[in-house]
Amino acid sequence: MSYELYYWDGIQGRGEFVRLALEDAGADYVDVTREPGRGTGEMLKMMESGAEAHIPFAPPFLRDGDQIVSHVANILSYLGPRLGLAAKDEALRWFANGLQLTITDFIAEVHDTHHPIATSKYYEDQKAEAKDRAFEFVANRMPKFLGYFERVLDQNPEGGGHAVGNAATYVDLSLFQVIEGLRYAFPKAMRHYEPQYPELLKLHTAVKVRPNVAAYLASPRRLAFNENGIFRRYPELDVEP
């Protein structure tokens, strides 16, 4: 039976972290809202159900038979061992989940650079505040998070260019996506910072050429970044660090 991924159509967004794991593993899955004859209505119906016991608060969520799993880190924690993208050692799995939750927080801060006041309003309605928040993000938050992940790679006692243990996990795939997104949204800042994070860049390159990832990135299933997603290219927010 296929995994069913529920996420907004038309954007990479948070769903992309799940897609990358499913694609890398060559898993059998359906991206429900992009499926002919299905669509966003079905997803909303599940969320708004007045009877379903395990209603999700928001997409993305995953359905695996009767099991519904919501939130990216939770989905990846669920899928990791099933897809061969988790550490074998239980102790390392707790560490991996902590890393994924740090990525979650980072992504939320990326989102808030263009929506610092209200998700219910347009970017254009909060442009001045967005610029202030983006300045804080680029000056302080971006190097704090990236520097942390660089240290994690650097201090991994098993070395080998992985965030967790001595093999690829979903955390590596997510870090690849973080670099991809930041390069899209904050190209100036990234040009400035990248030389400080050689391990992250090495990881990014290594993930990019994994055969299933490379095939996915070249396929129409990989949506382009755009200004409806989380990583948005607004030149006025790509401030000089």
Add this chain to the structure above:
Amino acid sequence: MSYELYYWDGIQGRGEFVRLALEDAGADYVDVTREPGRGTGEMLKMMESGAEAHIPFAPPFLRDGDQIVSHVANILSYLGPRLGLAAKDEALRWFANGLQLTITDFIAEVHDTHHPIATSKYYEDQKAEAKDRAFEFVANRMPKFLGYFERVLDQNPEGGGHAVGNAATYVDLSLFQVIEGLRYAFPKAMRHYEPQYPELLKLHTAVKVRPNVAAYLASPRRLAFNENGIFRRYPELDVEP
């Protein structure tokens, strides 16, 4: 051997969700930074270590022997079964973790009502933006999250006033803390909204009188809410819904 909880001294903050679980279970634990002769320095040293393999990004984190677990939802997922505060059924544990991650997101939004632009700056430096963000929070986000949790309680097929299954879990304790915090920070808004959420209020009352919780709340270990924490009482942000 005791669990060691690492969190900032002087505030409830995110650490409180972990404390409530440890206290309710009567677990043997040390609140490290509040321990005589220890303190915040020890916590920062772990975070800044250039050798430690599993460095946490930020407090709170938990040490259990050699295992370090960071992020509230991850800590509670780790502690839940060990403290008798998790569902027995594995399927329900995935649901519980999803709920806890929704609480995490809600708490981050509470924090951003007083820090919408920059965590590195004072509230006083972003008061105008805070008021706009608080307006959005009270008008849209608060009822969205609270309404969701009310539905979760209401649609729990096992009933009985619990968020997950038919017994108390760490999610119930966290929902108690959410209500406590919102009543402190947004009393006007809560007076307005509370009648809409009878199940949440029933849960709040039930948790409050659990013997170990009641003893904890009456003890000096329970810090008072204050304006350094996540839930802050700034009357100008307690806007009319």
